[in-house]
Amino acid sequence: MEAVNRAELAGKLAEIEHRMRQAEVRGAVASYIPELAKVDPARFAVAVALPDGTVLQAGDAATPFSIQSISKVFTLAIALGRLGDQLWSRVGREPSGLAFNSILQLEQENGIPRNPFVNAGAIVVTDAILAGHQPRAVLGELLHFIRLAAGDDDIHINRAVAVSEQATAHRNIALAEFMAAMGNLRNPSALTIGTYVHQCAVEMTAIQLARAGLFLVNAPGCPRLVAPARIRRINALMMMCGHYDGSGEFAYRVGLPGKSGVGGGILAIVPGRASIAVWSPGLNTNGNSKLGTEALEHLARATGWSVFG
Ligand code: GLU
Numbered sequence: 001m002e003a004v005n006r007a008e009l010a011g012k013l014a015e016i017e018h019r020m021r022q023a024e025v026r027g028a029v030a031s032y033i034p035e036l037a038k039v040d041p042a043r044f045a046v047a048v049a050l051p052d053g054t055v056l057q058a059g060d061a062a063t064p065f066s067i068q069s070i071s072k073v074f075t076l077a078i079a080l081g082r083l084g085d086q087l088w089s090r091v092g093r094e095p096s097g098l099a100f101n102s103i104l105q106l107e108q109e110n111g112i113p114r115n116p117f118v119n120a121g122a123i124v125v126t127d128a129i130l131a132g133h134q135p136r137a138v139l140g141e142l143l144h145f146i147r148l149a150a151g152d153d154d155i156h157i158n159r160a161v162a163v164s165e166q167a168t169a170h171r172n173i174a175l176a177e178f179m180a181a182m183g184n185l186r187n188p189s190a191l192t193i194g195t196y197v198h199q200c201a202v203e204m205t206a207i208q209l210a211r212a213g214l215f216l217v218n219a220p221g222c223p224r225l226v227a228p229a230r231i232r233r234i235n236a237l238m239m240m241c242g243h244y245d246g247s248g249e250f251a252y253r254v255g256l257p258g259k260s261g262v263g264g265g266i267l268a269i270v271p272g273r274a275s276i277a278v279w280s281p282g283l284n285t286n287g288n289s290k291l292g293t294e295a296l297e298h299l300a301r302a303t304g305w306s307v308f309g
Contacts, residue, residue, distance in 0.1 A: 004273075004303050010056045012302045013046050017058035019298070020044045020280060020291045027282025027290030030262040035164035036066060036281075039264070045206035045279040046295055049214050051221040053151065055207050064203040065279050066161050068261030069100065071199045072122040073242075074146055077215075077226050077234060079116075079125045087128060090184055091121045093237060100244045100262075100287050101171045103178065111182025115241040117259065120175045126199060127176075127185050127192040135195040142199055149223050150212035155204055162201035169193055206265070206277040213267045213275030216257075235269055239307070246286030246293075254296045255306035260288040268296055270305045 021044060031037040043065070047057040079087050096114040098104055106113065106120055113121035130138050139157065147153050176189035185192060204212065214222040216238075218231045226234070238257035243250040250258055256276075258268040264281035266289050276299065280291035300306055 006054070006056065009048060009303065012299065013048065013056055013058040016046060016295050016298050017044060020059075020295055023291055023294075025290070026280065027284050029264070029281045030283060030287070032168060033161065033165045033262070034168065035158075035161045036263060039065070039281045041282045043264075043279065043281055044291060044295075045277070046299070047206035047210035047277045049210035049275045051214065051217055051219040051273070053211070053214075053221065055210055057207055059206075060279070061206040064205050065265055065281070066158060066200070066261070066263035067202050067204050067209065067265055068200045068263040069117065069122065070209065070259050070261040070265055070267050071142070071202050072117050072125065073216075073234065073238065073259045073267065074142060074149075074212075075122065075125050075129060075199055076116045076237070077230075078141060078145055079129050080230055080234075081226065083128055087125070090128065091116050091124045093240075095240045095247050097245050101175070103171070103175055106175065106178055106182075111179045111184040113179075115237060117237065117241045118244065119172055120179065123172060123176050123192060123196055124179065124184060126196045127187055130192060130195055131186045135191060135198070138195055139198050143202070145225065146202065146204070146212050149215045149225055150204070150208045151223070152208050152211065155202065155208055157198050158201045158203045161203075162198045165197040165200060166194065169197060172196065200261075206279050209265060209267055209277035210275050213269055213277065216269045217271065217273065217275050219272045235271060238269065243288045244286055246284065246288050249286075250288070250293060253293065254300050255308050256296070256300060257307065258296070260292070262287055264289040264292060266292040266296060271307060273305065
């Protein structure tokens with residue numbers, strides 16, 4: 001991978017922001033969580049955190065947004081820290097090729113979700129870290145982990161977003177109840193889903209998210225919250241499953257491990273080099289940020305950053 005000059009990189013981010021601001025087709029803001037439907041689709045941010053903690057940015061990089069499914073990366077790291085490989089008896093490591101909230105495979109595959117990033121899998125991960133703890137303690141641990149990774153204590157849960165998702169969480173409740181029927185849920189579904197919607201309602205700015213992703217970069221200077229072997233595996237899962245049924249397309253176009261959220265954020269990791277956060281609220285048909293993906297594609301091309309050489 002090519003080394004990148006910081007001034008050049010800053011110029012490229014400004015250029016990408018300019019291009020994304022002009023885009024007329026911006027995708028559709030998620031509306032199934034009513035609170036997210038209120039977000040202005042014209043927003044755009046990109047931030048790149050380097051291992052020494054420097055952050056280069058452009059656009060609305062200091063505006064908090066709902067990280068939604070990007071939280072699944074942090075809960076997975078916590079669950080693997082707590083349970084190790086035992087977690088894999090309850091959730092798989094294969095791409096699903098289906099929508100984020102699909103229930104189809106669950107019945108065919110005996111209540112074991114395909115991977116920790118589809119909703120069913122993330123619900124199992126949350127259920128696993130909830131065992132023996134109160135939701136408040138689990139959410140406190142999650143915030144502690146994220147704040148430590150980002151080196152920033154000003155990261156919080158937006159209760160209005162959590163309440164808004166809870167009120168419309170019928171599909172996620174159905175997934176949890178189905179897994180309960182198959183013996184793959186340890187807590188009452190209301191407790192697990194209540195915790196899950198709060199974890200998804202964590203708000204961060206692109207700057208904070210880029211910094212928080214440094215724990216997956218695995219370079220000197222980055223926060224050491226997870227062992228290197230585990231970092232590689234989390235990155236592998238992000239590459240294969242981080243964009244639901246759009247994961248292959250993301251790997252083809254961007255070539256970096258990434259995790260998207262329906263708030264329009266994407267966290268992408270350049271192993272050994274950088275952590276990137278982008279935010280544009282409009283989504284493509286797979287539920288991934290449309291312009292966020294385009295911005296990452298431009299940035300990867302401009303920098304030569306790719307895990308594929
Ligand atoms: N909280 C969202 C849900 O469960 C997360 C989905 C996403 O960000 O992709 O529907």
